[in-house]
Amino acid sequence: MAIDGNKLQELINKMFGDVGAAMGSALVMLGDKFGFYKTLAADGPMTSAELASKTGTVERYVREWAAAQAAAGYINYDAASGRFSISPEQALVLADENGPAFFPAMYEIVAATLRDEPKVANAFRKGGGVGWHEHDPCLFHGTERFFRPGYAMHLVSEWIPALDGVREKLERGARVADVGCGHGASVTLMAKAFPKSKFFGFDYHQPSIDRAREIAREAGVAERCTFERATAKEFPGTFDLVAFFDCLHDMGDPVGAAAHVKSALAKDGTWMVVEPFGNDRIEDNLNPVGRVFYAASTMICVPGSLSQEVGLGLGTQAGETRLTEVLKAGGFTRVRRATATPFNLILEARP
Template sequence: MTTTAPTPATGATAEEFGERLFTAVLGTQLVQAAYLGDRLGFYRALAGEALTAAELAVRTGTAERYAREWLEHQAVCGVLTVDDDAAPADARRFRLPAGHAEVLTDVLSPNHVLPLARMAAGIGRHVDELAGAYRTGGGVSWADFGADARESQAAANRPLFLGALPRDYLPSVPDIDAVLRRGGRVADVGCGFGWSAIGLALAHPDVTVDGFDPDGPSIEAARRNAAEAGVGDRVRFRTTDAALAEGGYDLVAAFECIHDMPDPVSVLAAMRTMAGADGVVLVVDERVAEHFTAPGDEVEQLMYGWSITCCLPDGLAHPGSVGTGTVMRPDTLRGYARAAGFAGVDVLPIEDGFFRFYRLR
């Protein structure tokens, strides 16, 4: 992903900004179509085989007329190719190019961006609730956002959590590598669907991992995922607040979740207790800019976009929330860590386009 910033608003003419917004509308329509293609199984059916509208409809249990319009839209937008665009409508065969198929159907590829489209479109279904929260200062909880947010968040992180995170990133930190090599006890706070815990267990066969998350459906999914991955004997999941967990862990980690928590200080304090005097405490969160600057690059825009539609409303759905939002800058985390009793926070030299790695001392 590039990290270019847009032209400042003061430097754009009405025509230029109108063109930018029009382009965004086209992108929104593409995201909505991708959401439908994912939910209805269109992309999976097209992967590796050219189909007519009638064939696609039969394979996915959908109406042919809708399937044809969706196929034509995707071809017009350059997502699909057509064997013969001059053929009669019912004879046109549509193909999904291999590169596009990786982005849309390969759930383990680092290029699998489709879950972000699902999340954006799924959150859009709650725009009335969001508008109400903006007016009252209330929130829209993770439970209210439902399966679209829950499943797309897990799917978006799955390639990293099963790939570079356990294999490359964490072993590059000597203290963490030592824990993984000797088969230490790991606590995964805010584990979601469990992919981070499962990834650690798969990459390091001697470790045991306990995952904690307050969301019941996520814990149920995590248990299924661990069983299917064959690590259910070493990876356990519990629907509980991390503050209720026992100590004695060699590594206590929170992967992309501290910014969502209504009371991050108490969670960090619990993590400190869980790690004791000798354990490592790791926080992985969004790689936002260190200071607010406008306009921001594309990562900054993306994180603010998630914050105004999902993370901040979820945080503010809980009484007494600090309302962090997605854009948790390093100094904000340092403040939370000091309040939780930590001596300091080190930014680890792990380069990732979206995440920053913190060691809490």
């Protein structure tokens, strides 16, 4: 088979760039850990020696780190002054942990996929899966830090208002369950916004439940937030709103989970299902967002589902049609797309 030299070079160039990005993942984590980005954002242009002095680190390492980050376009270098700087746009993405586009947390998730590769490789060979609790702890920390800004931007202001009559219920006072709550970022956001309502977070992962309780205390909403260890098919109580944030596709038996949600809803209750945005066909997901989601699905989400009972393995790119089928198979007759973002699909389900 004849080789097209131009296509070959194009692929090599692309992969070389990808290797640089992959090797740079550790550097982003170091920049986040030692506060390099935040220091540059707060104190302006500085030499590597000044940055090292400000952060209590060793200059020779900082110099190499800063040069690599400048080569990546993550920070800037001025040859005349020998100083490194960070632009407002770069700072928003790399230094503002409460901003709408904080990315260093995503690199923690990347690190988890690399550290857990042997476990996933074993599942490739022998079947089965890798449970959420079996992953490197940086996955749990990175997930909470990465998803929290997006929830802060959209959940209270856009997603809940898109549900029929739900915001009014929460303002009057309602019971809300957040299933698969992780570290409870979404619970805390809702509790702050709706002080007359009570919130219950459920997750099968006890360390996440413990951390969620800490975050709720720090946010001053612990008296209205209860966190318990429970699965999606076993959580107790009756609720006006049940929410699943980016977790339905991770479940081994999402149909069984849907059936349990239906039994846990109060009369005229609502189930809000937030999932990664995906089109129904593979060919429509072959884009930068799909690339990240399929990779996460391969290393985290599908192994998680296949480690459980049934092991349906929906994956992050299940798409609206497949998700709707799952919800209806669990007993819901009214399912609609309430709203969407480039990264999220929000479904409203009613019995």
